[in-house]
Amino acid sequence: MLIVRPGFLKRELLVKGPLPRLYSTKVPDNSPRAADNEVWLEALRPMNPSRQGRQKYNRGNGQTDLIKVPLGEVTSINYLQRYNKHKHSQGNFVDVRIVKCRSGAGGSGTVSFFRDAGRSIGPPDGGDGGAGGSIYVQAVVALGSLAKMKTTYIADDGEAGAARQLDGMKGKDVLIQVPVGTVVKWCLPPQKVREIVEGEIDKDKDSTLRTILASKTINLSTSCSSHQKKIQLYRQEMAESWLFKDKSPEYHENKDWFKNLHKRMESYDHSLGQSELFYDQFPLTGLDLEQPMSKPICLLKGGQGGLGNMHFLTNLIRNPRFSKPGRNGLEQYFLFELKSIADLGLIGLPNAGKSTILNKISNAKPKIGHWQFTTLNPTIGTVSLGFGQDVFTVADIPGIIEGASLDKGMGLEFLRHIERSKGWIFVLNLANESPVDELRLLIEEVGGLEKVKTKKVLVVCNKADIDFENSKSLAKYIQVEHFSKSQGWDCVPISALREENIEVLKQKMFECARGSQDDASPTPTI
Numbered sequence: 316m317l318i319v320r321p322g323f324l325k326r327e328l329l330v331k332g333p334l335p336r337l338y339s340t341k342v343p344d345n346s347p348r349a350a351d352n353e354v355w356l357e358a359l360r361p362m363n364p365s366r367q368g369r370q371k372y373n374r375g376n377g378q379t380d381l382i383k384v385p386l387g388e389v390t391s392i393n394y395l396q397r398y399n400k401h402k403h404s405q406g407n408f409v410d411v412r413i414v415k416c417r418s419g420a421g422g423s424g425t426v427s428f429f430r431d432a433g434r435s436i437g438p439p440d441g442g443d444g445g446a447g448g449s450i451y452v453q454a455v456v457a458l459g460s461l462a463k464m465k466t467t468y469i470a471d472d473g474e475a476g477a478a479r480q481l482d483g484m485k486g487k488d489v490l491i492q493v494p495v496g497t498v499v500k501w502c503l504p505p506q507k508v509r510e511i512v513e514g515e516i517d518k519d520k521d522s523t524l525r526t527i528l529a530s531k532t533i534n535l536s537t538s539c540s541s542h543q544k545k546i547q548l549y550r551q552e553m554a555e556s557w558l559f560k561d562k563s564p565e566y567h568e569n570k571d572w573f574k575n576l577h578k579r580m581e582s583y584d585h586s587l588g589q590s591e592l593f594y595d596q597f598p599l600t601g602l603d604l605e606q607p608m609s610k611p612i613c614l615l616k617g618g619q620g621g622l623g624n625m626h627f628l629t630n631l632i633r634n635p636r637f638s639k640p641g642r643n644g645l646e647q648y649f650l651f652e653l654k655s656i657a658d659l660g661l662i663g664l665p666n667a668g669k670s671t672i673l674n675k676i677s678n679a680k681p682k683i684g685h686w687q688f689t690t691l692n693p694t695i696g697t698v699s700l701g702f703g704q705d706v707f708t709v710a711d712i713p714g715i716i717e718g719a720s721l722d723k724g725m726g727l728e729f730l731r732h733i734e735r736s737k738g739w740i741f742v743l744n745l746a747n748e749s750p751v752d753e754l755r756l757l758i759e760e761v762g763g764l765e766k767v768k769t770k771k772v773l774v775v776c777n778k779a780d781i782d783f784e785n786s787k788s789l790a791k792y793i794q795v796e797h798f799s800k801s802q803g804w805d806c807v808p809i810s811a812l813r814e815e816n817i818e819v820l821k822q823k824m825f826e827c828a829r830g831s832q833d834d835a836s837p838t839p840t841i
C-alpha cells in the first residue's frame with residue numbers, strides 16, 4: 316500500500332510540483348528517490364544574507380509593532396491579591412486562574428540505512444519526527460467554575476522517527492475545558508510580575524500594587540498584519556539545526572556538498588519559522604468564550620517534526636549521516652477569567668436582600684443571612700414568567716460597600732460576572748437611613764453614572780414591609796423614585812421577604828432583560 320507521508324506533503328508545498336513517485340519494491344516504499352530530493356532541494360533557494368539577518372534579529376517578517384501596555388493588562392490584580400495574601404476564601408468557586416501552557420516539541424528526524432540479508436548498508440530510510448502536541452481550549456456548558464483547572468498544562472513532545480521510514484508518533488494534545496463565559500488572555504508569568512512589583516516598591520515605598528499595575532508599562536511585540544491586534548509569541552531559537560550520527564559536525568561542515576545543502580535547508584527552516592510566526596499569535600484583547608463551542612480552539616501549536624535522513628539522499632550525497640531536529644514548542648502563561656453570563660445583575664450593599672430576591676423569583680437557592688457578606692460567590696438563577704412563557708437569567712453577586720473600588724470588603728472583582736449583563740438591578744434597603752445616598756454610592760463604586768448608563772437599569776426598593784406606612788419611609792422611597800426618574804430609570808418598591816410586589820418586579824425585570832436575549836455572538840477565533 317502506498318502511503319503519502321507528511322514529509323512529502325510538507326516538501327510538496329515548497330516544491331509546488333507533482334508529488335514524487337513512491338517506491339513499491341522491497342526497498343523503502345515511500346522514501347523519496349535521489350532525483351526527487353534533488354528537485355526539492357533545487358527549489359529551496361539559498362537565503363541571501365540580508366534575509367538571514369532579518370530572521371535573526373527581527374525574528375521574522377518585519378511586520379511586528381512594539382507597543383507599550385500597562386502591566387495591569389497582562390496580569391490579574393485579583394489573582395495576585397488572592398493567591399498572594401489569601402484575601403478571600405472562595406470555597407470551591409474559582410473564577411480567575413493563571414496557568415502555564417506548553418506545547419510539545421517536534422520529534423527528531425532519524426538517521427538510519429536500510430539493511431537486509433543481502434546488504435549491510437542500503438539507502439537511507441530514517442523517518443521523520445512526529446509533531447509535538449498542541450494545547451486547545453473549549454468552552455462547555457457542563458462546567459460552572461475554574462476550580463478544576465490545573466496550574467500547568469504540558470502537551471507531549473513528538474516521538475523521534477525510526478528506521479524503515481517510520482514517522483515518530485505525534486505528541487498527545489491537551490484539551491482545557493472551561494465554563495462558557497470564560498475569557499482567556501495572554502499574561503506575564505506571575506513570578507515575573509512579582510519581581511517587577513517588588514522592584515517598584517523598593518524604588519518608591521508609597522506605591523501600591525494597584526498603582527504599579529496601572530503606571531508601569533511593558534513592551535509587547537504585536538503583529539500588524541491582521542485587522543485585530545495580536546500579540547506575537549516567539550519560540551525558543553533552535554539549539555542546533557542538524558543532528559549528526561557517526562561523523563562529527565566538523566567533518567560535515569568542511570565539505571562543500573554539505574555547505575551547499577545547509578544553505579538550502581536554511582531557507583527551509585526559514586519558511587518553517589515564518590509559518591510558526593503566523594500561527595503563534597494571540598489576540599491582544601483575549602478570547603471571549605461566551606458561547607458553547609463544538610470545536611476547540613488551538614492556543615499553542617506543537618512544533619513540527621524534523622526530517623529523517625531519507626530526505627537528503629541525492630546523487631552526490633549517498634550516505635547522509637544527518638537529520639533535522641524537531642522544532643521547539645511554545646511556553647506561555649494565560650489568564651482565565653470566568654465572567655458569568657446572565658441577562659441581569661443584582662447590585663446592592665450587603666444585607667440589602669439580593670439573595671432573598673433571587674430566591675423568591677427564580678429556581679436558585681443562594682445563601683441568605685442577616686449578617687453582611689453572606690454571599691461570597693456569584694449565583695445565577697433562571698426566572699420564568701409562567702409556563703411556556705419567557706425566561707431570563709439573573710446573577711446575584713457579593714455586596715458592594717463604600718471603597719469597594721479600592722478593594723474594601725469583597726472589592727469589585729465580582730463585577731466581572733455582571734459585566735456582560737445588559738441590565739443592572741440596583742437593590743436598596745428602604746429600612747436604611749438614606750436609600751438614595753446608597754444608590755449614589757453604588758453608582759460611584761461600580762464606575763460612575765456614565766458606565767451605569769451603558770446598561771438598562773431598574774431600581775428596587777426592598778424591605779418595604781418595614782414601616783412603609785410611616786411617612787418617613789414613604790419619603791425615602793419618593794426620594795429614590797425622583798432620582799431614578801431623573802435618570803430615566805424605573806423604580807419599584809417590594810418586600811422580598813413577604814413576596815409583595817414580586818410579580819410586578821418580575822415583569823419589570825423582564826422588560827429590562829429584553830433585548831439582551833437576541834444577542835448571540837459568534838464563536839471566537841485566534
Ligand SMILES: Nc1nc2c(ncn2[C@@H]2O[C@H](COP(=O)(O)OP(=O)(O)OP(=O)(O)O)[C@@H](O)[C@H]2O)c(=O)[nH]1
Binds near residue numbers: 665682690779811
Ligand atoms: N424585613 C425584611 N427583611 C428582608 C427582606 N429581604 C431580605 N430580608 C432579610 O435581610 C437579610 C439579608 O438578606 P440577604 O438576601 O442575605 O441579603 P444580601 O443582599 O444577599 O446580603 P449579602 O449576602 O451580604 O450581599 C436576611 O435576614 C433577610 O431575611 C424584606 O423584604 N423584608
